[in-house]
Amino acid sequence: MNTMFTRGPSIVSRLALALVVSVVLIFVDHKYDGFASVKVYLNSLVSPLQYIASLPGQILSSSAEKFSTHKKLLEDNEHLTLQALSMSEKLQQFELLKAENDRLRTLLGSPISAPVQKMVTELMAVDNNPFSLQIIVDKGAINGVYEGQTVLDDKGIVGQIMEVGSTNSRVLLLADITHAIPLRNARNNVQLIANGSGQFNELILEHVAHSADIQVGDLLVSSGLGNIFPEGYPTATITSIVRDESRPFAQVTATPIAQLDRLRYLLLLWPDDAPTQPNLQQTDQSVN
Incomplete structure (x- = not known):
């Protein structure tokens, strides 16, 4: 039945x-x-x-x-005017130092670093996965974004592009536990590797010898090794060093320069050897 x-x-x-x-x-x-x-x-x-x-x-x-008040806007305008004046003075010094550095590189036969193309992008969303530190930005393949591309904020390196869609892209942050970046100490050029800890405000420096010349407060910049991140961009500062002789390496932690938990506007970089170049016709937020 x-x-x-x-x-x-x-x-x-x-x-x-x-x-x-x-x-x-x-x-x-x-x-x-x-x-x-x-x-x-x-x-x-x-x-x-x-x-x-x-x-x-x-x-x-x-x-x-x-809804910002007129007084607040005037105060902001005055502050930005003074800041622009200060930055203009620093830019004049920078141009002089850059010209001198280029002359020294020419004398030494060292290649001169070429300027990179840049484009501003904006944060769209934050990945809600508690085990992964990723964000989504509003630039994608139509803008020339590519996997592995360097992402900065106004202070330093934020991370790199890990997935590219047509109109947006996913960024893997420095502090993600799966991320690593080669660095060097700006004070003495000691080479280091920083791994993410899974926390926004902490990086872990792996395999640091007890005898390594590092100090709390040292600035770490990208070394350019691995051809992923361009050389010389601020990345982190050393915050803790524990030299326990019972362990094979010193325990060293650093804090990212970029405010990874307060991101909004970011900068994408295109070096000369990038697999793609920025499509400036798709955006009016390019940076010269």
């Missing part, structure tokens, strides 16, 4: 099937990178939803700015 309602596979069977399929898909993606193009298409498909989700915050931010 046919019954009106029939039972399908049990919940346990369905769960086991879902787990097997998931493991197979994860293996195929990791081993053969078979879903790279699918990820790009899915990222592009979700981007309108990300814009819609960020729209209320942008509206509130715009409304708050409009």
Whole structure:
């Protein structure tokens, strides 16, 4: 006799099937990178939803700015005028030092660092995964963004592009536990490797010898090794050094220069050897 309602596979069977399929898909993606193009298409498909989700915050931010008092605007204008004057004076000194440095490099036969292309991008969303420090910015493949590209804020290196969609991109922050960056001590050029700790305000320096000439407060800048991050950009300052002779290496931590938990406007860099170049026709926020 046919019954009106029939039972399908049990919940346990369905769960086991879902787990097997998931493991197979994860293996195929990791081993053969078979879903790279699918990820790009899915990222592009979700981007309108990300814009819609960020729209209320942008509206509130715009409304708050409009309610700023006239007095506050005058104070900000005076402060920015003084700051621009100070930066202009520093820029004059910088141009003089740069010209002198170029002459010395020419005498020594050292290659002169070429200027890089730049573009401003804005934070769209923050990844809510507690085990990963990632953000999404509003520039993508149509702007010339590429995987591995360096991302800065107004203070120093923030991280690098890890996934590129057509109109937005995902950034892996310096402090992510899977991220590492080669650095050098600005005081004496000691080479170091900084790994993310999973905390916004902490980096871990690996395999530092007890005899290494490092001090609390030393500025660490990108070394340029590995051809990922350009050389000379501020990255972190050393905050703690524990030299325990019972351990093979010193325990050293540093704090990122960039405020990774307060990001909004960011800067993308294109060195001369970048696989793509910025499409300045797609944005009016390029930086000369």
